[in-house]
Amino acid sequence: MKSAVETLNPTRVRLTVEVPFEELKDSLDAAYKKINQQVTVPGFRKGKIPARVIDQRFGRGAVLEEAVNDALPKLYQSAVEEGELTPLGQPEVDITDLKDNELLSFTAEVDIRPEIEIPDYSGIEVTVEATEVSDEDIDKSVEQLRERFASTSVVERAAAEGDVVKVDLEAKVDGEVLEDGVAQGVDYTIGSGELLEGIDAAVTGLEAGGSATFTSELKGGSAAGSEAEVKVDVQTVSARELPELDDDFAQLASEFDTLEELRGDSRKRLETSKKYEQATEAQEKVLDALIELVEVPVPEKLLADEINTRKHNLVNHQLAQMGLDLAAYLRMQEKTEEEFDAELKEQAEKGIRTQFVLDELVNKEKLNVSQEELTEHLMRRAQSSGMSPDQFAQAIVEGGQVPMLVGEVARGKALAVVVEAATVKDTNGDVVDLEDDEDETGETVDAESTEEPAEAAAEGKADEKADAKADDAEKADKS
Known part of the structure; x- marks a missing residue:
């Protein structure tokens, strides 16, 4: 031959x-x-x-x-x-x-796959948010905890902001009551913004037995994105009572004996959370800087397939689960279809470029994936998918997706190498050491243990985890 x-x-x-x-x-x-x-x-x-x-x-x-x-x-x-x-x-x-x-x-x-030259990336420098925790941050954290322990009692007066009203709702579109537009006995905290736009103004000032009508755009259901006339009937009005911020509250809401100890624990948790966010931000910015350094041509057919896969996932899985179609979603996002397609193409291109660059780095740095690393990654993926580790592992093996998982771990390690070589400073101008930070579970929060930015960009997983197995297998076949 x-x-x-x-x-x-x-x-x-x-x-x-x-x-x-x-x-x-x-x-x-x-x-x-x-x-x-x-x-x-x-x-x-x-x-x-x-x-x-x-x-x-x-x-x-x-x-x-x-x-x-x-x-x-x-x-x-x-x-x-x-x-x-x-x-x-x-x-x-x-x-x-x-x-x-x-x-x-x-x-x-x-x-x-195009031939890619990885340039010297040791000169990459990025700036991330500082991890300072202020007294105001602690106050807000403790106040959120306090809100969870609030009690309510029915009052005989007009509803005001912060009150909890029990309401019945009926939505009409074009004068017709929607089949899924009726709800009864819904508890709503005025000012929380958790229901329809316009409901706060409608129920404020109403007493039990009062009614009002307002117009609002429906966010979900059969008529999502449509303007609806909504009737609201108030059953009861309840005032919320917050516990006093004292040692008794600390003992009620936590394992601590004093409010000072509770505030100290809140500070520690906030610091840990901000360090994790800082590490993630550093990964994302270093990755963006790396991609900017490398010329990566993108195969047209692969790009088209990636765009179609992402659009299919959004329309048939994510939006379908919320009872929305693409037109309703675009109205909610206030985007034209052309703007949506342009954004989707940009995301898909970035994902492909990222995967190519990180895969080349894996080869250049001769990175291998150990069984322990693969198992840890599988456990994290199982948790995010809502499946048990055994179920997820079985689905991965049966779908022939083990190489895909190995690739994800290897790309995460490649990104870790670049982050380690880069200079990361916070907004105060101080150099950030991303290694050996521990989160509240005791796991290290460094670039190597958090592959999500690389995965999200390279595989488009961040918004597609609800039904990823079939599409992951399809991607594994492509690459």
Whole structure:
């Protein structure tokens, strides 16, 4: 077999392959055997029909077609290996010549991973938010805890901000009550913003038994995005009473004996949370800076497939679960379809570039993934998917997605190498040490233990975890 590689552009090649006919012998034998099992010829036992009879009765062309279809995948793979190519996706094959007992010629066009030069990244410098925790931050944290222990009591007066009202709701669109537009006995805290826009003004000033009507855009349900006329009936008005901020509250709301101890614990938790956020911000900014340094051509077909996959996930999984369609979603986001498509393309391009660059870094730095690292990553992914570790592991193995998970861990380690080499400063101008910070569970919060930014960019997972298994498998096939 002879093969030649023609570079069409940095991400696409054409293979030209010539195969002597004798190399098709095994495929021809397999073709005759297969046809033998499928047809019946009077005077011959099934499976014992001579090749010349099959040629006479069904045509040599049918045999050649079957043999070529059998041989092409193996011949193509051999040409790929000979050319030392890394193909992406399926090739477009065209048989250019087929001469019986002489020669088979074909071409195969396929996208390939582009060759990438990783420049010196040690000069990357990024700025992240400082992790200072103010007294106001602690006050807010303790106040949120206090809100959770608030009690309510029914009052005989008009509703005011901060009160809890029990209401019945009825939504109409074009004068018709929606089937899913009726709700009864809903508890709502005035001013919380947790229900429909306009409800705060409607119920403020109403007493038990009072009613009001207001107009609001529906955020979910069968008429999401539509303007609705909403009637609200107030059943009861309750005042919220907050506990006193003292040692008794500390003992009620926590394991601490004094309010001072509770505030000290709040400070520690806030510091840990901000350090984690700081580490994540550093990863994202370092990754963006790295991508800016590298010229990465993107295969057009791979980009189109990635865009379609992301759009499919959004429309058929995320929005469908919320009872929304794309048009309603765009109205809520106040975007045109053109703006949405442009953003989706930008995200997909960034994801592909990120994966290519980090994969190249994995090779350059000769990074390996240990069984322990893979297991830890699997546990985190299982937790985010809502499945048990055993269920998630079974789904990964059955779907042939183990290489995908290994790739995610390796890319996370590659990003960690770059973050470690970069200079990270906070907004106070101080150099940030991202290693050995511990979160409240005792796990280190460093670049290596938090691969999410790399995964989200490279795989588009951040918004697609609800139904990722099938799409992950599809991506693994592509890369």
